[in-house]
Amino acid sequence: MEINLANHIEHTLLKATATKEDIIQLCKEAEDNGFHGVCVPPYYVQVAKKTLGPKSHVKVVTVVGFPLGYSTVGAKVEEVKKAFIEGADEIDMVMNIAAYKSGDSTAFTNDVSSVATACHLQNKIVKVIIETAYLSKDEIVDICKICSECGVDFVKTSTGFASSGATIEAVKLMRETLPAKIKIKAAGGIKDAAFALELIQAGAERIGTSASMELIAGNDSVA
Numbered sequence: 001m002e003i004n005l006a007n008h009i010e011h012t013l014l015k016a017t018a019t020k021e022d023i024i025q026l027c028k029e030a031e032d033n034g035f036h037g038v039c040v041p042p043y044y045v046q047v048a049k050k051t052l053g054p055k056s057h058v059k060v061v062t063v064v065g066f067p068l069g070y071s072t073v074g075a076k077v078e079e080v081k082k083a084f085i086e087g088a089d090e091i092d093m094v095m096n097i098a099a100y101k102s103g104d105s106t107a108f109t110n111d112v113s114s115v116a117t118a119c120h121l122q123n124k125i126v127k128v129i130i131e132t133a134y135l136s137k138d139e140i141v142d143i144c145k146i147c148s149e150c151g152v153d154f155v156k157t158s159t160g161f162a163s164s165g166a167t168i169e170a171v172k173l174m175r176e177t178l179p180a181k182i183k184i185k186a187a188g189g190i191k192d193a194a195f196a197l198e199l200i201q202a203g204a205e206r207i208g209t210s211a212s213m214e215l216i217a218g219n220d221s222v223a
Contacts, residue, residue, distance in 0.1 A: 003197060003200055003201075004034075005193060005196060005197065005200075005207075005215060005216060005219050006033050006034040006035055006036075006216055007034060007035075007036055008036060008196075008200055008204075008205065008206055008207050009035040009036055009196075009206075009207050009208075009209065009212050009215065009216075010035070010036055010037045010038065010039045010059075010061055010185070010187075010206055010207065010208045010209075011026055011029060011030040011033075011035045011037070011038045011039070011209075011210075011212040012038070012039040012040075012160070012187070012208050012209055012210045012212075013026045013038075013039070013040060013041075013210060014039065014040070014041055014063065014066070014067075014160065014210075015210075018040075018041065018044070020044070020047055023038075023040055023044045023047050023048055023051070024047065024051050026038050026040070026048075027048050027051040027052050027058065028051070029212070029213060030052075030058045030212075031052065031056060031058055033212070033213075033216055034057075035058060035212060036058070036059060036206065037058055037059035037060065037061045037089070037090065038052075038058060038059075038060060038061065039061040039062070039063070039092065039208055040060065040061070040062055041062065041063065042062050042063065042064075042079060042082070042083055042086075045060060045062050045083055045086040045087055045088050046086045046087060048060045048087070049086065049087030049088075050087075059089040059090055060087055060088050060089050060090070061088070061089065061090040061091070061092060062083050062088045062090075062091065062092070063091075063092045063093070063094070063159075064076050064079040064080055064083070064091050064092070064093040064094070064115065065079070065093055065094040065095075065096075065115075066092070066093075066094050066129075066159060067094060067159040067160075067161040067162075068094065068097070069094035069095050069096050069097045069098070069129070069131070070096055070097070070098045070099075073107075073110055073111050073114045073115075076093060076111070076114070076115050077114055077115060077118045080093075080115060080118040080119060081118065084122050084124060088124070089124060089125070090124060090125040090126070090127065091115070091119050091124065091125070091126050091127065092127045092129055092156055092185070092208075093112075093115045093126060093127065093128055093129065094129045094131070094159060095108070095111060095112055095128050095129060095130055095131075095143070095147075096108055096111040097131055097134060099111060100139075100143065101134075105146075108146070109146055109149075109150065112128055112146065112147060112150040112152065113150040113151075115128075116128075116150050116151055116152050119153075120151070125153045125154065126152050126153055126154070127152070127153060127154035127155070127156045127185050128147050128150075128152045128154070128155055128156065129156040129157075129158065129159055129187075130143050130144075130147070130155060130156065130157065131157075131158055131159060131162050132157050132158060132164075132166075132167065132170040133158060133162040133163050133164040133165070133188075134162065137173060140170060140173055140174065140177070141173065141177050143155075144174055144177040144178050145177065147178075147182070148178055148179055148182055152182060153182065153183065154182065154183045154184060154185050154205070154206065155174055155178060155182060155183075155184055155185070156184070156185040156186075156187055156206075156208070157170055157171065157174070157184070157185070157186050157187055157188060158186075158187050158188030158189075159187070159188065160187055160188040160189070160208070160210075162188070164188070164189065165187060165188015165189030165190065166186035166187055166188050166189060166190060166199055166204075168198055168199065168202050171184055171186055171199055171202040171203050171204050172202045172203060174203065175202065175203030183205040183206070184203055184204045184205055184206075185204065185205065185206040185207070185208055186199040186204035186206070186207055186208070187207070187208030187209065188208075190207055190208070190209040190211065190215070191209070191211045191214065191215075192211075192214070192215065192218055193215045193216070193218045193219035194218075196209070196215050196219075197219075
């Protein structure tokens with residue numbers, strides 16, 4: 001079965017030095033190449049929405065609690081509300097890794113469920129970034145179960161800012177643990193088409209990458 005890689009890609013630019021011109025170019029590339037979406041800093045949501053226009057198929061994705069996840073729940077919810085006012089379609093939220101590692105399950109679950117609720121009140125998609133680089137296999141399984149109970153739409157492997165990003169092993173484990181209705185976004189260190197396709201075959205629905213143009217240029221095996 002052939003895979004249209006472009007349809008799975010969230011064309012991403014989250015570096016600290018990203019300029020308005022960079023974001024405009026990102027959006028144009030996403031539009032021209034049929035990418036699912038663009039993932040941009042909250043500061044640039046309005047720029048992305050304006051560049052793409054109301055009829056664009058390209059979704060505007062932004063981040064919350066990024067990249068370390070230890071913002072307060074209230075701050076994250078306000079980030080979500082602001083992002084939607086400015087035109088975001090989807091939210092990628094970094095879970096509170098500090099709360100989880102501290103064993104504060106109440107705070108951790110409240111963090112995920114509060115952001116999920118804020119997104120779903122607006123009929124928007126929420127993805128929870130679990131940062132697999134910092135987790136054991138057992139922790140990945142446990143967190144996926146909590147995310148499932150909180151009703152999230154996606155679980156995402158990585159921010160791209162940790163010591164390592166997406167792995168085939170982590171995606172397979174996540175897919176085995178999560179119910180079918182909860183999808184997976186792989187991100188972090190995805191620099192070539194072959195690896196992206198492996199991740200999709202392992203269970204990822206979305207690919208978050210800043211190397212989108214290189215991926216499609218080197219992808220001869222898909223429709």
